[in-house]
Amino acid sequence: MGSLYLSIGMALLAAMIIWVYPSFRDAFDEDELLAAYPQELIQLFDVQTMTALEGFLAFELYVFGWVILLGLYFAYSAAGVIADEVDRGRMDSLLAMPVSRRRLLTEKFASLGVPIVIVNLLLPPVVLVGAWLIDESLSVADVFAVHLLSIPYLFACAGIGLVCSVVFDRSSIAQRVALGATFALFLMESVLEGTDYEAIGALTPMRYFDPNEILLEGTYDLVGAGILIAMTLLFVVGSQFWFARKDI
Amino acid sequence: MTAIELEGLTKDYGEVLANDDLTFSVETGEVFGYLGPNGAGKTTTIRMLLGFISPTAGTGQVLGHDIRDERALIEAKRQIGYLSDEPGFDEQATGNEILELHAAVKGDERSDELLALFDPPMDRQIREYSRGNVQKLGLVTTFMHDPELVILDEPTSGLDPLMKQRFAEFLRREKENGVTVFFSSHILSEVRRLCDRVGIIRGGELVTIEPIETLLTRSGKAVRIQSETPIPLTVLDIDGVHDLESSLPGGTDDIDPSSAFTECAFTFTGDINQLLAALSEYDLLDLSIEEAPLEDVFLRFYGGGTDV
Numbered sequence: 317m318g319s320l321y322l323s324i325g326m327a328l329l330a331a332m333i334i335w336v337y338p339s340f341r342d343a344f345d346e347d348e349l350l351a352a353y354p355q356e357l358i359q360l361f362d363v364q365t366m367t368a369l370e371g372f373l374a375f376e377l378y379v380f381g382w383v384i385l386l387g388l389y390f391a392y393s394a395a396g397v398i399a400d401e402v403d404r405g406r407m408d409s410l411l412a413m414p415v416s417r418r419r420l421l422t423e424k425f426a427s428l429g430v431p432i433v434i435v436n437l438l439l440p441p442v443v444l445v446g447a448w449l450i451d452e453s454l455s456v457a458d459v460f461a462v463h464l465l466s467i468p469y470l471f472a473c474a475g476i477g478l479v480c481s482v483v484f485d486r487s488s489i490a491q492r493v494a495l496g497a498t499f500a501l502f503l504m505e506s507v508l509e510g511t512d513y514e515a516i517g518a519l520t521p522m523r524y525f526d527p528n529e530i531l532l533e534g535t536y537d538l539v540g541a542g543i544l545i546a547m548t549l550l551f552v553v554g555s556q557f558w559f560a561r562k563d564i
Numbered sequence: 565m566t567a568i569e570l571e572g573l574t575k576d577y578g579e580v581l582a583n584d585d586l587t588f589s590v591e592t593g594e595v596f597g598y599l600g601p602n603g604a605g606k607t608t609t610i611r612m613l614l615g616f617i618s619p620t621a622g623t624g625q626v627l628g629h630d631i632r633d634e635r636a637l638i639e640a641k642r643q644i645g646y647l648s649d650e651p652g653f654d655e656q657a658t659g660n661e662i663l664e665l666h667a668a669v670k671g672d673e674r675s676d677e678l679l680a681l682f683d684p685p686m687d688r689q690i691r692e693y694s695r696g697n698v699q700k701l702g703l704v705t706t707f708m709h710d711p712e713l714v715i716l717d718e719p720t721s722g723l724d725p726l727m728k729q730r731f732a733e734f735l736r737r738e739k740e741n742g743v744t745v746f747f748s749s750h751i752l753s754e755v756r757r758l759c760d761r762v763g764i765i766r767g768g769e770l771v772t773i774e775p776i777e778t779l780l781t782r783s784g785k786a787v788r789i790q791s792e793t794p795i796p797l798t799v800l801d802i803d804g805v806h807d808l809e810s811s812l813p814g815g816t817d818d819i820d821p822s823s824a825f826t827e828c829a830f831t832f833t834g835d836i837n838q839l840l841a842a843l844s845e846y847d848l849l850d851l852s853i854e855e856a857p858l859e860d861v862f863l864r865f866y867g868g869g870t871d872v
Contacts, residue, residue, distance in 0.1 A: 401652075404652050404655075405648065405650045405651075405652035406652035406653060406654065407616075407652075408611070408614075408616060408646075408648040408651075408652065409646075409648060409651055409652055409653065409702075409705070411614070411615070411616055412614055412641065412644070412646035412648070413641065413666065413669045413670050414638045414639070414641040414642045414669065414670055415638070415669060416634060416635070416638060417634065560634065561618075563616070563617035563618060564611075564616045564617065
C-alpha cells in the first residue's frame, strides 16, 4: 500500500515537471535560464543543460526526486526496520520465534525492495507518456536504464539506514542520523567535485549513479552499479554482524 | 531432565548488576514461579534465557540447549512459548494476520481452542486493541504451537479478573499435560495458586527457592481487626503474631491503651483457626485477613533494605 502511494507521489512530481517543461523551453533560448542560476547550485545539483527535456528531467526529476528525495526516503525507511521494532517492544515477540537474527534482518531489509522496485516499474511509462503528450521524444532505453540503475543506488541508501537501525536503539535517532548521513554524503560528493578532495566522493553512493550521463549521453555505468551492489552487501553484512551480537 | 538450567548467570550493566550469579534449575513438568518486586531483575533473566541479551558471565540452558549459542537456541525455541511483559505486535496488522505470521514460522497446533478460550478480537487491527486484548492475543501466540516449555513474563497483567481465572485454570490443565511453566510475577497470591516451587529474586540476587507451601507459611497474612468494645491485648498472645500495632481511639480513661485495643493490625504466620477461636467471644466490627504484601515478606524474612 505504501509502495503505491509512493509511486503516485513520484508520478505526480514527474507529471508536473513534464507539464511545465514546454513553457521553459519556449521562454528561454540556449541556456539562458541555466546561466541565471548561481554556479554553486548548478554544481550541487549537477545541472548539465535545461534546453533538452533529457537535461531538464535529469535535474528536476532524477537528481532532485531520485538521488535526493527517494535516497533520503529509503535511508529513513530502512532506519526504522530494526530500531522501530525494538523501540515498540515488538522485537521480543519476533525473536522468540525460531528465526535467526541474521535472517530476520535480511528479510526486513529485503522487504524494502518492494517499494524500490515498484516505484521504478511504474514511473518509466508515466515519463514516456508524459513526454509524448508534450510532443517531445525520449529514448525509451535511456528512461528504463535510469530507473533500472537507480535501484542499486536506492538499495545502497537503504543500506545506510539499515546500519543506523542496528546501531541506534531509538528509531527516532536512527532515522535522524540516517537522513543526516545520506544528505551529508550527497553534499560531500557534489561540493568536493572538481576540488583536490574529489577522490573522497568515491566513498559516496551518489558518485555511482548519474542521471545526466544516462539521459544525455546514453552511457550506462555498469561498474558503478556493481560498486553500489557491493556497498549494499557491505552495509547488510556489517548490520548482520552488529545485530547478531547486540543486546536488544 | 531439567527444562531450564542457570549456572552463575550474570548480567552486569556496569552501574547496575541486573542479575548476580544466578544458579538454579527448573524441572520438566514443573510450574516454577519467579517472584520479585518490580525492577528485581526478573525480565533480565528471562531475556537472557531467550538470547535477547547476552550474559556477562555464567551460562544457562533451555531444553538442553546452550543459551549463548544462537543456532542451538533456535532449535530450543521451536518448543518454547514466550509471552513478554509488554507483548508488541505490528499495529497495522489484524489479529488474524499476526496469527498467520506466527503459524507460518512456528506452526499452529491448537489456535482454534485457544481463540475460543481467550477470545481476542481477531478481525481488528492491533492499534485498536486494549492492553487486555493484546495480552489475550499474546497468550494465543504463546501456546499455539503446543510448546514443551512456556516462559511467561507477568502473564496476567492487563487481564480482567474473569480472564485471570480462566488463565489460571488453563495453566493447571497445561501442567497436567506435562508442560513446563516458568512464570514471573510480583504478586504472591497469583504465584501461590499456580506454582509448585518459587524462586525469589531481589536486587538481582536469588534470595531463596522454596516449595510454595514453605513460602506461604513463612510469608504470613496481614490481619486487621476493628471492634466496638476494647479487647484485651492478651487475646493476641498466640503464636505467629508479628509487628502488632494497636490503638484505642476514643477509649475511655479507665482503660490503659497498652493493655487493650479497638483497632489493630499485625502480620500472622500462625494457625488461622487459633486466631479465630481467640477472637470468637468478642463482637467485631470488621476483620480482614489478606495476603501479606510481597515487600513485607521480603522485609520480614530476607532482611530489610531500602533497595527493594
